[in-house]
Amino acid sequence: MEEGGMLPSASRPFILSFATTLIIALVCNLLLRQLGVKKKRRPWQTAITTSRESILGLLGIRLGDIPTTVIREGAVAVDALVRRADAFSDRPAGAGATTIISGGRLHIITTVPYGPHWVALRRNLSSEAFHPVRGLARAEPHRARALAALVADVSARSAAAGAVPVRECLYAALFSLNVATCFGDGVDGEVVQDMRAAQQEFLRILPSFRVFATFNKVARLVYWDRWGQLVHARRRQEELYIPLIRACQERRRRTGGGGTTTTYVDTLLGLEVPVEGDPHRRRRKLSDGDMVGLVSEYLGAATGTVLALLEWTLANLVRRPDIQSRLRSDLEAAAAGGEAPCAYLRAVVMESLRRHPPVPSVQRHVRSSDTTVLVGGTPVAPDTLVNFSLEDIGRDGKIWTSPEEFIPDRFMPGGEGEGVPLTIGSKEATKVMMMPFGAGRRICPGMGYAMLHLEYFLANLITAFEWHAVEGAEVDLKADYGFFTTMSTPLRARVVPRVRLPLP
Numbered sequence: 001m002e003e004g005g006m007l008p009s010a011s012r013p014f015i016l017s018f019a020t021t022l023i024i025a026l027v028c029n030l031l032l033r034q035l036g037v038k039k040k041r042r043p044w045q046t047a048i049t050t051s052r053e054s055i056l057g058l059l060g061i062r063l064g065d066i067p068t069t070v071i072r073e074g075a076v077a078v079d080a081l082v083r084r085a086d087a088f089s090d091r092p093a094g095a096g097a098t099t100i101i102s103g104g105r106l107h108i109i110t111t112v113p114y115g116p117h118w119v120a121l122r123r124n125l126s127s128e129a130f131h132p133v134r135g136l137a138r139a140e141p142h143r144a145r146a147l148a149a150l151v152a153d154v155s156a157r158s159a160a161a162g163a164v165p166v167r168e169c170l171y172a173a174l175f176s177l178n179v180a181t182c183f184g185d186g187v188d189g190e191v192v193q194d195m196r197a198a199q200q201e202f203l204r205i206l207p208s209f210r211v212f213a214t215f216n217k218v219a220r221l222v223y224w225d226r227w228g229q230l231v232h233a234r235r236r237q238e239e240l241y242i243p244l245i246r247a248c249q250e251r252r253r254r255t256g257g258g259g260t261t262t263t264y265v266d267t268l269l270g271l272e273v274p275v276e277g278d279p280h281r282r283r284r285k286l287s288d289g290d291m292v293g294l295v296s297e298y299l300g301a302a303t304g305t306v307l308a309l310l311e312w313t314l315a316n317l318v319r320r321p322d323i324q325s326r327l328r329s330d331l332e333a334a335a336a337g338g339e340a341p342c343a344y345l346r347a348v349v350m351e352s353l354r355r356h357p358p359v360p361s362v363q364r365h366v367r368s369s370d371t372t373v374l375v376g377g378t379p380v381a382p383d384t385l386v387n388f389s390l391e392d393i394g395r396d397g398k399i400w401t402s403p404e405e406f407i408p409d410r411f412m413p414g415g416e417g418e419g420v421p422l423t424i425g426s427k428e429a430t431k432v433m434m435m436p437f438g439a440g441r442r443i444c445p446g447m448g449y450a451m452l453h454l455e456y457f458l459a460n461l462i463t464a465f466e467w468h469a470v471e472g473a474e475v476d477l478k479a480d481y482g483f484f485t486t487m488s489t490p491l492r493a494r495v496v497p498r499v500r501l502p503l504p
């Protein structure tokens, strides 16, 4: 691994050239205003409200100001993401903290443009870390430990306080599980807590960094306080993750590095990516900066999404005791008969993914050189953004009956959602009614890992406890659209422990 530190330092030549650019831009902009040739704001452009944005406006800079088409229908989304994948496989350039903070030098899977670098990073996650047999089976002891800790935590809190803060309990268990699959055993409780705090802080402030995606250098000066926060948050992650990465490196050295890889970091340590722009197509090991970004992406994506969905699911089951009881008796009947999996469990998870996708939309920056006309007649101009609303696709009233209602039965045999696939990667026409994991080349590589954990934790939590509303406090399904879509009011529940059958 290279010793590449990732935080850039400001240099004097940069400040001088920036000051010159600033003055020229200001003068040109004032002249253009005088001549009346300044472009008019379009309806989709965000209103400039703060004084700092006014300064940028005066410079003729509107951050994030790229024409955007919004797609709300599944068939149109699949036409773009799957059938026209060559044009629709890149996310907007410059987004993502790792890319922003490194001035575009470093990439994680989510932000790297489609190409050989993306192939290397993505293949490593899907085929090594999340290999359907080797990778997921390796995670089994970690899963069992996380579940045991979660059940103990919920039991203790329900005995002590009455109302259990569900998100807090789930977060602790899922984060420890993902730390273990990322770094291996032996990362102790206090370090995990510090990592959790750092990761939570990072995700909390991440949405405000969109201003740095375009005109990064100008935005850095205007939003110096946000920039400071970003740098501080990433430094904290480096302090915490790099010693653990070194420990994995040392363990690999001691064991000869051969044999099977055991954690996500192990797979990254063995990985080589193409040297950017190298005509000889040489490859390089990942730097510290690369690794910190990838670890942060892994912990953030693997924890935040599954956490949000489990909380949404439990909230719906608290509101609908009939669905909760049926799920419990189906699970126990399946376990008693030695049957797995339970069809109703999958139906509940599918309905939750349809109704509450943790990632509400995905974006693409269109690469084609000509305007593309999508099925149904939507034109998409080159070099613009397209926003695919996964939330609207799953709640399309033309496709789903009572789309706002939580009805798992739709996914049972004979239901309108029977057989709806989650993987929409093939070029053939599919029954596209929802796509909570996205579609096409950039479809979520963590889908198998996520489904396994969603079903595992939900099944065990439902058989270990009864979940009830707290007296006098109705469960509020209002959404908070932060980095992931979570419940605006975190779920609190009255939980009653049960004697249960062990589930697989």
Ligand code: HEM
Binding pocket: 109, 110, 111, 122, 297, 298, 299, 301, 302, 303, 305, 306, 309, 357, 358, 359, 362, 363, 390, 436, 437, 438, 439, 440, 441, 442, 443, 444, 445, 446, 447, 449, 450
């Ligand atoms: C309920 C769980 C999850 C949901 C709903 C979800 C959803 C998504 C969505 C919608 C995308 C964008 C797809 C697109 O642009 O077409 C995505 C991408 C991604 N997800 Fe997930 N995800 C989940 C779990 C996970 C897990 C467990 C991981 C593990 C690390 C993960 C890692 C990623 C990565 C790395 C990408 C970027 C893929 C690329 O650009 O090639 N996700 N996810």
